[in-house]
Amino acid sequence: MINLYKWMKNRTKAQLITVTLLCVAFLASLVFVHHNHAFYDRTIVKVTEVEELDREVILDEHENEDVRVTQQVTGIHQNGETRGETITLTNHYSESLGVDYQLSAGNEIFLANDGESVGDIKRDKYLVFVAWIFLLILLAVGKTRGALSAISLAVNGIILSTALDIYLHNPNLSLFVISGISIVIFTVLSLLLATGFNEKTYTAIIATLIGTFASLAIAYLALVITGEQGLRYEEMSFLTRSPQTVFMAGLLIGSLGAVMDVAITLSSSMFEMFEKNHHMKIATLKKAGYEIGKDIMGTMTNILFFAYVSGSIPMLLLYFKNGSPLDFTLSMNLSLELARALAGGIGIVLTIPIAIYISLFFIKRKQVSV
DSSP, rough: OOHHHHHHHHHHHHHHHHHHHHHHHHHHHHHHHOOOGGGGGSOEEEEEEEEEEEEEEEEEEOEEEEEEEEEEEEEEESSSSTTEEEEEEEEEEEETTTSSSSOOOTTTEEEESSSSSSSEEOOHHHHHHHHHHHHHHHHHHHHHHHHHHHOOOOHHHHHHHHHHHHHHTTTTHHHHHHHHHHHHHHHHHHHHHOOOOSHHHHHHHHHHHHHHHHHHHHHHHHHHHHHHTOOOOOOGGEEEEEEHHHHHHHHHHHHHHHHHHHHOOOOOHHHHHHHOOOOOOOOHHHHHHHHHHHHHHHHHHHHHHHHHHTTHHHHHHHHHHTTTOHHHHHHHHHHHHHHHHHHHHHHHHHHHHHHHHHHHHHHHHHHHHO
């Protein structure tokens, strides 16, 4: 209590107001998501009692063992005209929990369209809680910059959602063009909000855009030369649009994050070295920039690889457990992911010299005026 009093005493009025508003917003949002059933069109049921009716061991043709469980679930309607009414339904799930759910008392579920089976679990309260933890950590560490980063993330999410909505309602428009415009907006807004209006930010913006579009051009050229041999678009077979266009658009957006990270890291490092010593030689700055670039090049490429490949692990396990050959499994599940990782890696490598030379261009101009 004494430490809390000292902490509050050392804060400014604006800081105390900000903390108070955040606490109020945090509590209000949690209360809202626990009582927002009326805002959903789908029927929500709160589980009050669960009884296990049957448990059966299942073996498939590859001797994979699983357990099939049948539950009798009793719950109460939380919204709609039937609010307050009790419902009893049967829930089937396997212990692997691949496509179904093990229910327990206290769960809130959406009913399927038939009104007699489980459609999905209501998770908004968990998502809001985790989002608040992320935001509070971001604000505690980054303070004003952290708040701007959060705003940037929210704005980018809105832009992406809007871009996809435009494409869905206007299928004649090119998804690639829409993605390209979104990339420019993402980059400019994200970096300006994160680091402000200065030469460092301008350098990162230019390097990010050049590096991203250059890597995409190289990837497109490689696909044209090879005739896209080795790429398996089967995972996009459910689309009613060209899978090649969707893949290229995803390639563009996917490589942006890593390229932007490299660009801002290099530009920030080089401008910081210049600010510490305005008379540092250009050759020394250039050498230092390349050393920094070499250090981050390998780690960022690995991050891209693991980020893309990790999403394929469930499908890899599924294929292997069902006796699929190694080459077929890897080709089917990793061809697109590896292509994305390689394109992103090319973007990272290209961005290093681009960011260095653009930084040096601005630094030379500043040296003249110093």
